[in-house]
Amino acid sequence: MAVLVILFATFLPLAAVAAFSPEFYFYLACGTASTVSFPSDSTGRTFVPDSAYLSPSTAPAAYASSSSPTSGSHLYDAARADNSAFSYSFPPYPASHDASFFVVLRLHFFPFVTASSQPVGGLSSARFNVSVLDDAYDLLSSFSPPNAGVIKEFFIPWGGYGDFTIKFTPDNGSSAFVNALELFQAPAELLWNNSVTPVGAVRRKDLALWQQQSLETVYRLNVGGPRVTKENDTLWRTWLPDGPFLYAGEGQSVVNNNTSPIIHSGNTSAVAPDVVYRTQRAAATNQQDLNFNITWTFPAEPGASYLVRLHFYDYEVVSSVVGVGIVFDVYVAHALASRDLSPNDQVQASQSNEALYIDYGARTPSTGNLTVSIGRSANSNGGGILNGLELMKLPDADLSSHGWRGETMRIMVIALSSVLSIAVLACAVLCFFVVRRRRRGLADQSTNRSSESTAVRMQRMSTSLHIRLAEIKAATDNFHDRNLIGVGGFGNVYKGVLPSNGGTPVAVKRAMRATKQGLPEFQTEIAVLSSIRHRQLVSLIGYCNEQAEMILVYEYMEKGTLRSHLYGSDEPALSWKQRLEICIGAARGLHYLHSGHSENVIHRDVKSTNILLSCGGGGAGVIAKVADFGLSRIGPSFGETHVSTVVKGSFGYLDPEYFKTQQLTDRSDVYSLGVVLLEVLCARPVIDHSLDRDEINIANWALTMHGGGQLDKIVDASIAGEVNENSLRKFVDTAERCLADCGKDRPTMGEVVWNLEFCLQLHETHVNRDAFEDSGAVATHLPSDVVVPRSVSSSSTSMLMEEADETVVSMTDVADTQVFSQLDARDKGR
Incomplete structure (x- = not known):
């Protein structure tokens, strides 16, 4: 049973607080013709009629019938409701404001029974979508408000330029409605003002993307205290008691502080009202032999991303109970989030006992519940404290889990750097700085050359490639959701039909x-x-x-991404032959980038979602094409070995040598393709934190199993019975060579093409070769005069990259080339 510690006999009643006064705000009472004060006449804001901001202006209003249950506020006696889409448009922020900021958007929904004369029937059956900023952010999808009513709160980034639009689109055969909305500028200290701690699978690279996303508040708790209503919160928020979410209640206390002033750490009470910091749950530190955590559990969407905010206040007045300078551990989503956390050490000012919050970035485990725990640290006899808790959900975008094979290497690099820093003599330090200055100069030259090259190409680019925005909107039905075929870090992808493209999708x-x-x-x-x-x-x-839009239009690849055909969807499994053909196609495309263009282009983001598939004509099977060149860089010029550049790419596919040295070569693409090869073979994510520790990273796991002679245990079950043994060994050997720690030990992309084509030949002809010959690179067994970068005869090498489409040799021709003829001759002579 929880131990209740009462420090003051009387808990003071909640008093109204001074509300935040935003410069940019709109409060609308939708559907009504008169103003409404909310939440009450004495403490409320004035909500005005919505007609001045409504489009189309003919969108009907709905009114509650006399038989409808009352909500307790006149704000919910009316609604804007329609069977067709309607929207609101608000003017730009004043032009003097030149920085991006977040706005708070609250949408009020209270379904009621409409009067019989209303054009829209009962609102309880409404189902609709909500988007903002011309569909840039999708906030609600097929949403049906509960009968008891609900307020949905969102934080949305905005530059202040152009109208702020909110669009309501009913599902087919349904209707959309809203009773009221609040739109106002969020306080600057409310979001992304402090650093965010990544937890578990989340990496700091993810957090940079998160700051460009909308956030939805899903839980806001006053830990250990009563419900905080809108009248008692600086931003008109509601804080719920934490009791229903408390999973482990043993060994904890509720501590109250009603007299000490609340001191805010570099923030204001807009972050959280003082009342939240006046109560907390704390570990019962008088039970020092008790090893326990206090845990809160929340239903959450599996795999979803959340910003988790924890509020702390270490009371000096109750130091005899919880201890000044208390130290404890924090766990979020079943992972350690902060070790030996001391709230008093976190505050920025010199004064002790200040309120503060810490943000964590986390993803929900596959179990579907998100947990937050505070517990005893190994370096302290204390337990833990928590005053408030907020959970904000990111949209269901492609913010995929990140991790990478070089985690051990990173640790080794740090350790090595520490040793070297101690051992280096003064003369070596001098040499280091001289070399570093020279490298920095070369890097600046390389960066300037790349930037100039991009600028020149942009200037030379034919304006005939520019497509008018009106034409694109017509082709996609104004970016309608039914045409949405993908979501990525850059944005949404839609299917469309351009008349100027001959009607081709x-x-x-x-x-x-x-x-x-x-x-x-x-x-x-x-x-x-x-x-x-x-x-x-x-x-x-x-x-x-046009109009601050950045839109790219590509050929349509109807079969989608390679990853969608490997796992995570209902697409039929690819055969082994199809997988080999896809890998060969991707490698050929990358080989052309590396060697066949006037400039050596390095992709830098090779992964299964950037390999797109389509159906080949005339029974040609599946065609694979490499996509997404936004991170591409011009490679080293003649006489140079690498390009020095900031590391970019996708974790799990990222070359550890590039990560360590920031020296980019085309062998970084080779490493990434090696990871894709294993992904194709195993049909599982490259990083999967739901698996055992030794299996999380596909590269480590697959190569370990290969070294132990257990290839049969990593092959995708759907193809296990059709893979030729020799073809499989050659394929895994090729992937292993691609994943060599040092770039110079990896094959060129041309050699990768050659080896993959040989894998396909082995599969199709079932060539029986002994284990020794099949276990190494084919190129090492050939005479020195045999050309191996492409499957063409040596006399064709001068044409290797001219008219690339015509020089690709199909596998039906490969068996007759010089290379395979020599292999056949060697077999026959054995």
């Missing part, structure tokens, strides 16, 4: 919003794809950069 990739971060990738993609053509590279149809 296209894929339209629309950036979430025009940002300085996304502009370089947008320009790079156009510059690269407008200057190259290859049957294994996705073709750019055109682009649009």
Whole structure:
């Protein structure tokens, strides 16, 4: 039973607090013709009629019938409701405001029984979608408000330019409605003001993307205290008691502080009202032999991303109970989030006993519940404290889990750096700085050369590639959700039909919003794809950069991504032959980038979601094409060994040597493709934290199993019976060579193409070769005069990259080439 510690006999009643006064705000009472004070006449804000902001202006209003249950507020006596889409539009923020900020959007829904004369029937059956900023952010999808009513709260990034739009779109055969809405500027200290601690699978790279997303508040708890109503909160929020979410109640106390002033740490009470910091749950520190955690459990969507905010206040007044400078551990989503956390050490000011909050970025485990726990630290006899808890959910975008094979290498690098820093003599330090200065100069030159090259290509690019925004909107039915075929870090992808493209379907990739971060990738993609053509590279149809939009239009690949055909969807399993053909196609496209273009182009983001598939004509099977060139870089010039650049890419596929040295070569793409090869073979994510520790990373796991002679245990069960043993060994050996720690030990992309084509030949002809010959790279068994980068005769090498589409040799021709003829001759002579 929980121990209740009462320090003061009387808990003071909650008093109204001074509310935040935003500069930018709109409060609308939807559907009504008169103003309404909410939440009460004495403490409320004035909600005005919505007609001045409504489009179309003819969208009907609905009114509650006399038989409808009352909500307790006149704000819910009316609603704007329609069987067709309607929207609200608010003017831009004043032009003097030149920085992006977040706005708070609250949507009030209270279904009621409408009067019989209303054009829209009962609102309890309404089901609809809500989006903002011209569909840049989808907030609600097929949403049906509960009969008891609900307020949905969102935080949305906005630059303040252009109208802020809110669109309500009913599902087919249904209706949409809203009773009231609040839109106002969030206090600057409310979001992303402090650093966020990544937990578990989340990496800091993810957090940079999170700051560009909308957030939905799903839980807000006053830990250990009563319900805090809108009248008693600085931002008109509701804080619920934490009791229903408390999973482990033994050995904890409720501590109250009603007299000491609440001191805020570098923030204001807009972050959380003082009343939240006046109560807390704390570990019963008088039971020092008790080893326990206090845990809160929340139903959550499996795999979803959440910003978890914990509020702390270490009371000096109750130091005899909880101890000043208490130290404890924090766990979020079943992972250690903070070890030896001391709230008093976290505050910025010199004064002790300040209120503070800490943000954590976490993902829900596959079990579907998100937990938060505080517990005893190994370095303290204390338990833990918590005053408030907030959970904010990110949208269901492709913010995929990150992790990578080089985690051990990173630790080794840190350790090595520490040893070297101690051992280096003064003269060596001097040499280090001299070399570093020289490298920095070369890096600046390389960066300038790449930037100039991109700028020049952008200037030279034909304006015929530009497509008008109106044409793109018509092709996608104004980016309607039914045409949505994909979601990524850059933005949404829609299927459309452009008349100017002969009525052929296209894929339209629309950036979430025009940002300085996304502009370089947008320009790079156009510059690269407008200057190259290859049957294994996705073709750019055109682009649009009107009205702050960044849109790219590609050829449509109807079978989607390679990953969707391997796991996580209902797509039929690919055969072994199809998988080999896909890998060969991707490798050919990358080989052309590396060697067949006027400039050596390094992709930098090779992964299974960037390999797209389509059906080949005339029974040609599946065609694979490499896509997404936003991170591409021009490689080293003649005489150079590498390009020095900031590390970019996707964790799990990222070359550890590149990560360590920041020296980019085309062998970094080879490493990434090696990971894709294992992904194709095993049909599982490259990083999967739901598995045992030794199996989390596909590269470590697969190569360990290969070394132990257990290949049969890693092959996708759907193809296990059809894979030729020799073809399998050659395939895994090729992947292993691609994943060599040092780039110089990896094959070229041309050699990868050759080896994969040999894997396909082994599979199709069932060539029986002994284990020794099949276990190494084929190129090492050939005479020195045999050309191996491509499956063409040596006399064709001068044509290797000219008219690339015509020089690709099909597998039906491979058996007759010089290379395979010599292999056959060696077999016959044995």
